[in-house]
Amino acid sequence: VAGVFLTYVVTKALDRVFIYRVRKSMAQYSTILMSVYWPAGVCLACFCFLFVLKSGQALYRREPMSKVLSWFSPFSEEASRQGRVPQTWFILIGFLDQINATFSSPPSVFIPVVLQMPLNNTVVLWVAVISYFYLKTRFKAVHYAGIILIVCSCLVGTMVELQGPAQMICHGLHTATEIFADPRLDIPEKARWEVGNATVNCVRGLPEYKGADGRIIHISFGTLASMYLLFIVVIIPYAFVNVYKQKKLKQVNLDVAYGFFWQCVWQVLWGIVFIPGCWIPWPTPSGHNEASFATFGQDLADSCTCFMGQNP
Numbered sequence: 001v002a003g004v005f006l007t008y009v010v011t012k013a014l015d016r017v018f019i020y021r022v023r024k025s026m027a028q029y030s031t032i033l034m035s036v037y038w039p040a041g042v043c044l045a046c047f048c049f050l051f052v053l054k055s056g057q058a059l060y061r062r063e064p065m066s067k068v069l070s071w072f073s074p075f076s077e078e079a080s081r082q083g084r085v086p087q088t089w090f091i092l093i094g095f096l097d098q099i100n101a102t103f104s105s106p107p108s109v110f111i112p113v114v115l116q117m118p119l120n121n122t123v124v125l126w127v128a129v130i131s132y133f134y135l136k137t138r139f140k141a142v143h144y145a146g147i148i149l150i151v152c153s154c155l156v157g158t159m160v161e162l163q164g165p166a167q168m169i170c171h172g173l174h175t176a177t178e179i180f181a182d183p184r185l186d187i188p189e190k191a192r193w194e195v196g197n198a199t200v201n202c203v204r205g206l207p208e209y210k211g212a213d214g215r216i217i218h219i220s221f222g223t224l225a226s227m228y229l230l231f232i233v234v235i236i237p238y239a240f241v242n243v244y245k246q247k248k249l250k251q252v253n254l255d256v257a258y259g260f261f262w263q264c265v266w267q268v269l270w271g272i273v274f275i276p277g278c279w280i281p282w283p284t285p286s287g288h289n290e291a292s293f294a295t296f297g298q299d300l301a302d303s304c305t306c307f308m309g310q311n312p
Contacts, residue, residue: 020113027109027285029303031278034105036300037307039098039271043264047072050257074262081253087266089248090259094266096241101267102274104234106282106289107227110219118154119232125151126239134243223283 019038023030054068071078079085108116128147131137139147179185180192248254278299282289291299302312 016117017113020108020116023105023108026303026306028289029299029306030105030109031102031280031282031289032275032299032303033307034101035098035271035274035278037303038101039264039268043261043268046261046264050261053257071258072261076258079255079258085248085252085254087262090262090266093241093245093259093263094270096237096244097263098267098270098274100234100238100241102271102277104231106284107231107234109285110224110227110283111231116231119228120235121150121154122232123235123239123242126236127242130240130243131246134240135247219283219285227283 023033026033050072051068054071055065057063058065058068070076074087075084077083111119124147128139128143132139176195180187180195245259249256249259275296276293278289278296279292280289305312
């Protein structure tokens with residue numbers, strides 16, 4: 001159990017960092033990334049892994065391959081201990097997960113990963129509230145203490161990042177940078193770079209936006225604040241889907257792998273439905289999203305080029 005938990009934590013951390021870097025690199029196409037490429041990629045990876053796993057089990061048990069393929073059927077009797085389950089469950093789960101994926105993508109570009117983690121952890125509070133009313137779950141004092149501790153840790157972690165250094169330090173660094181800019185002064189280049197770098201990173205309040213190349217891009221406070229608010233709001237459907245999954249898993253002792261596979265399948269379809277979200281004039285580091293239905297074909301081609309690591 002400890003090994004499985006450790007593996008989950010490490011892979012989840014790697015997943016967060018990786019998807020953050022990809023979103024950063026594809027900032028202009030982040031919504032297309034999470035509506036088209038990400039659901040399809042996860043579904044394909046899930047199918048390949050489960051197909052290999054189930055095929056290995058069939059060979060070991062000397063079962064026909066037809067049984068492996070029947071396991072993937074939406075009408076499979078092996079979906080749970082009680083037999084087949086309605087696909088409407090997975091349709092709803094895929095819908096809510098895709099809402100989070102699509103609409104958390106625009107603000108994720110603006111929020112550093114060190115702040116995304118504590119903000120994402122506030123899902124615990126929403127899960128507790130939804131469980132109280134939807135599942136009629138009643139908590140004990142130790143549960144409330146744990147929830148408060150997690151929320152406080154999120155707030156503390158966020159406030160530490162937002163507080164930044166003392167104003168006097170930032171003011172002094174800016175003054176030093178202006179002095180060091182004088183070419184008549186005999187100052188080593190290393191010292192100039194270190195002071196300039198420290199000045200750039202001396203930020204109080206919402207962190208300034210850094211592009212994929214590390215260059216600072218000025219974003220208005222209103223835009224940043226609205227992106228942080230949107231990021232927090234889209235956590236709510238993610239919290240509800242976690243509660244809903246728990247209910248259905250326990251209701252029929254659902255096969256977790258089967259449920260995840262069909263959730264991924266429906267999420268691919270919901271991603272296609274949410275493609276118009278790519279045409280909303282979201283704020284972007286360079287201004288606002290100018291994509292539209294008329295430019296979708298070219299945007300899709302450019303995003304594919306960007307996804308492959310080339311500048312379109």
